[in-house]
Amino acid sequence: MAAEHVLVIGLGYVGLPLAIQAAAAGFEVTGFDTSASIVDGLNAGRSHVDDVSDAEVAGMLARGFRATADEQSLGPQDVIVICVPTPLSESDGPDLTAVKAATAAAGRWLRAGTLVSLESTTYPGTTDEVVRPVLEKISGLAAGIDFSLAFSPERIDPGNPDFGFANTPKIVGGITPSCTEAAAGFYGRVCERVVRAKSAREAEMAKLLENTYRHVNIALVNEMAIFCRELGIDLWDAIGCAATKPFGFQPFYPGPGVGGHCIPIDPNYLSYKVRTLGYPFRFVELAQEINGRMPRYVTDRAAELLNRHARPLNGARVLLLGVTYKKDIADQRESPARPIAVKLRDRGAQLTYHDPYVDSWAVGGEPVPRATDLDDAAASADLVILLQAHHDYDLPAIAATAQLLLDTRGAAPAAPHVEAL
Numbered sequence: 001m002a003a004e005h006v007l008v009i010g011l012g013y014v015g016l017p018l019a020i021q022a023a024a025a026g027f028e029v030t031g032f033d034t035s036a037s038i039v040d041g042l043n044a045g046r047s048h049v050d051d052v053s054d055a056e057v058a059g060m061l062a063r064g065f066r067a068t069a070d071e072q073s074l075g076p077q078d079v080i081v082i083c084v085p086t087p088l089s090e091s092d093g094p095d096l097t098a099v100k101a102a103t104a105a106a107g108r109w110l111r112a113g114t115l116v117s118l119e120s121t122t123y124p125g126t127t128d129e130v131v132r133p134v135l136e137k138i139s140g141l142a143a144g145i146d147f148s149l150a151f152s153p154e155r156i157d158p159g160n161p162d163f164g165f166a167n168t169p170k171i172v173g174g175i176t177p178s179c180t181e182a183a184a185g186f187y188g189r190v191c192e193r194v195v196r197a198k199s200a201r202e203a204e205m206a207k208l209l210e211n212t213y214r215h216v217n218i219a220l221v222n223e224m225a226i227f228c229r230e231l232g233i234d235l236w237d238a239i240g241c242a243a244t245k246p247f248g249f250q251p252f253y254p255g256p257g258v259g260g261h262c263i264p265i266d267p268n269y270l271s272y273k274v275r276t277l278g279y280p281f282r283f284v285e286l287a288q289e290i291n292g293r294m295p296r297y298v299t300d301r302a303a304e305l306l307n308r309h310a311r312p313l314n315g316a317r318v319l320l321l322g323v324t325y326k327k328d329i330a331d332q333r334e335s336p337a338r339p340i341a342v343k344l345r346d347r348g349a350q351l352t353y354h355d356p357y358v359d360s361w362a363v364g365g366e367p368v369p370r371a372t373d374l375d376d377a378a379a380s381a382d383l384v385i386l387l388q389a390h391h392d393y394d395l396p397a398i399a400a401t402a403q404l405l406l407d408t409r410g411a412a413p414a415a416p417h418v419e420a421l
């Protein structure tokens with residue numbers, strides 16, 4: 001029997017691991033991405049995604065995978081998975097441009113019997129109200145009758161050594177029960193456990209519930225961090241104690257702000273949908289306000305710490321440690337390091353940064369000098385701000401060297417010149 005054809009549209013953090021898994025499961029996989037550099041890199045065996053190695057890309061190529069930026073070179077497909085970005089528009093609403101473009105491409109290459117699965121995070125109703133009409137119009141076929149259409153949220157956690165694509169349960173929700181079964185059949189071959197949602201809308205909502213839950217709980221501890229300091233309470237110690245409760249509590253930790261896609265961006269998709277009902281989603285809006293204020297709070301704390309040691313922020317040499325949005329990965333999307341750098345620079349700080357994962361870094365179009373020797377840089381800075389506690393960092397050594405250290409992660413050892421957020 002000929003191998004079934006799988007087309008993955010969008011070969012980023014979500015699409016690439018899926019393509020690898022599908023190729024390993026015996027599907028004939030093609031990747032379509034509008035970025036020629038990503039396509040060329042993958043076809044040359046180079047991964048641009050943190051958790052995917054060059055060897056895995058090479059293995060997938062050996063199994064017949066190819067990437068293309070030329071839609072015309074595609075052919076009819078058995079399964080089409082859409083993994084393109086869902087950013088925010090200028091008014092902070094959903095920007096479904098890429099989803100619509102990818103859906104149009106899918107519509108041109110689906111045939112009777114094809115499964116189309118949307119994985120991009122989006123507001124509930126998108127699969128049925130936005131994707132379905134485009135597919136039906138372009139293909140002339142009926143969703144749920146001639147072809148299957150489902151939503152399956154991606155739960156990739158970049159940098160997580162324990163849970164990857166294959167062993168994280170995969171939710172699937174079709175626009176009809178038979179579409180759910182078609183999606184469950186496909187994903188059952190590429191990952192260990194499939195969870196069936198009642199429909200595509202519940203699957204879309206499940207993803208936003210997960211993201212919103214984290215967003216709100218991070219905002220809760222960020223707000224607590226601010227008042228705990230004024231009350232003289234070590235919040236990290238309190239969280240550590242609370243986390244010993246064997247039920248009913250999950251620890252979240254304060255930090256300099258939220259980054260990546262899932263936390264700062266995705267909940268906006270849900271609040272947009274709720275606003276169409278004529279009222280706001282107050283939890284999300286409050287969480288956004290609190291988490292969005294953290295970069296300013298970090299900057300104020302930096303100024304205060306320097307001031308207590310009779311140094312002004314204006315003219316101070318400030319070393320930022322770790323500028324990615326998450327530890328141990330290279331992804332800088334929405335990293336709070338960026339607004340923090342802007343605010344510090346606006347107040348006259350002379351910035352340098354250090355990050356083992358970032359070779360060069362520019363903020364507002366202006367390069368920030370990179371410290372190559374961490375010991376020297378930490379010793380010569382008036383203030384070191386730990387933004388991301390990458391595993392590579394020897395925090396006791398950094399704390400011993402730094403003149404002043406503002407620790408936004410609660411990860412450095414306590415010392416008179418070290419302050420936690």
Ligand SMILES: NC(=O)c1ccc[n+]([C@@H]2O[C@H](COP(=O)([O-])OP(=O)(O)OC[C@H]3O[C@@H](n4cnc5c(N)ncnc54)[C@H](O)[C@@H]3O)[C@@H](O)[C@H]2O)c1
Pocket residue numbers: 009010011012013014015032033034035038083084085086098099101102119120121122154155156157158261262266
């Ligand atoms: N990165 C994560 O950790 C993560 C986790 C869960 C869900 N998601 C969601 O998955 C979706 C994709 O995210 P990602 O992190 O993989 O994004 P990404 O930016 O890493 O990759 C998206 C890819 O799609 C390509 N692309 C853009 N428009 C295209 C088009 N019209 N046709 C073909 N290719 C196109 C881009 O060139 C890029 O390579 C988003 O909705 C995101 O919210 C991401």
